[in-house]
Amino acid sequence: MKPDPASPVAVAAEAQWVEGELVRSLMRTQRTTRYLGLLLVPVFVVMLWSDASLAPLLTWAGFAAVVALARFTMLRRYDRAVAESGTAAQLDFLHRWAALWPAGSIVWGISVLLFFDRAPLADQFVCWLVLAGMAMFAINSLSSHLPTMRRSLDALALTALAAMSWRIGVELGFGVAVDHWWLVVLLLIFWQVLRQAGLRQHVTLRKNYELQYRNNQLIESLTRQTQAALEAVEIKNRFLASAAHDIRQPVHALGLYADWLGSEPELVHEIAPKIVESTKAVNALFDSLFDLVRLDSGKIRLNIEELRLDKLLHDLELQYRPLAEAKGLRFRVHAVAGSVTSDPILLQRLVGNLISNAVKYTTEGGVLVAARMTRRGPRIEVWDTGVGIAPVHQREIFREFFKVPGHAGTDEGFGLGLYIVSRLSHILGHPLELASRPGRGTVFRLLVHPTDRGHAAQRAASAIDRLKQGRSDLGTVTTGAGTAPG
16 A cells, blocks of 8 residues: 655645754754864964965955854854744744855965965965865765855855966966866866765755654654544543443333333323333434444445425424424424535434434523525524523534533433534535524524535545544534524
C-alpha cells in the first residue's frame, strides 16, 4: 500500500519549519566563529607590516575590524530579540543582515592586493593559506543556509580574482610568470570545489532537519492517536455504565410486568401499555446504538433522491404527534410545497431526532415543525417552548453521550440523539443552526442544500478519519441566542 501523499499545507509547514531551523543552525555556528575574523586581522597586519604600504594596510585593517564588530552587534541583537522567535522572524532577521557576510568576504578578498606579488613568497603562501582556510571554514559555518554560503564564497573568490587581475593586467601589464596564471586557475578550481562541497553539506543538513520534523510529526500523531484511543475507551466505558443504568429500569420493569401479568391475567388491559412503553425504551436504545455503529464504521449507505418537503413533514407528524399530545403539548406543522435532494431515510432520522428531542424537553406549550423557502434554499425548523439550553452547553450537546446536567428528561435519554444529528447533517451537507434561551425554548434550523452523492461519501469518510484522530466534526453546527415561539 502506498502512503498517502502529503497535503500542500503539510508540505508548506514542513518547509517553513526546516527553513527556520537552518537559520537557527547558521546563527549558532556564528557564535563559535565570531572571534575568528577579529583575531586574524592583527595576524595579517603583523605579517605584512614590512611588505605592504602602511596606509592601505591600516585602512584595510580598519574595515576588517568594523565588519568583525558588526558581526558582534548582529549576534547580540539576534540573541536578545530573535533567538526564541518563529520562522518568519528568523528569516526576516537574516534578510536584514544578509549583506554582512559578503561584505566581510569582500574585505578579505581585497587583502590580496596587499600581498599578491608584493610580499615574499613565504608570506604570500601563509596569506593564501589563511584565505583558503577561511573559505573552507565558511563551508562548515554557513552551509546551513545555502544562499548565504554562496554569496560569501562568491564575494571572496570574485574579489580575490579581481585583485589578482588588477595586479597582473593593470600594474604589471601582463608581464608575469606562468605560475601567476596557474594560481588564477587553481583559485577558480578551488572556488567551484568549495561551492559543490557546500551544496552537498547543505543538502545533508536539510535532509536531517526534514527527518527530524517528520519524526516529531510522527510522535505527535502517535501521541494524539493514543490519547484519542484512551478517550474513546473512557467514553465507551462511560456509555456502557450509562447504558447499563438506563436499560436496567425498562428491562427490570418488563420482568415485573410479565410476572404481574402471569399472576393476574385479568389486568392485561392495564399492564399491556406499560409493557409496550418499556419495550419502546429498549428499542430506542438499540436504534441509537445501531445508528452510532453505522456512522462510526463508515458503512452508512446513501440513497440520494428528490423528495417532497410536505410529505416528509406529514410522515413525521404521524409519528410524533401522539407523543406530544400524550404529554399535553400542542404539535403544529407548517409545510410549504417544494422538493429537496437528499437521502429520505437519513433526513427523516435527522429531523425526527430533533422533534423527539423537542418533545422530550418540553413540559408545557408546544412544538412547531416548519418548512420554509429562503434565499439560501429550503429550510426545516423545529421550535419548542422547553427548558432551553445554556450557551455554555450549546456545542457540548452535539458530542457523544453528553447530557445537560439538571435537565428534566435527561434521565430518559442516552446522549446520542443530537450527536447523530450533527453527524448526519455533516454527511448530507445540510448546515444546522441552533438558537436557544434557557427557560424560553430552542429552535433548530436545518438548511437543506442539495446533497451530492460523491461529496457526501467523502464527508462520511473524512468524518471517520477525524474520529480516529480524536477530533470532532461539528463544523456544520452554528450556535447562538434565540427565542422559541409562544
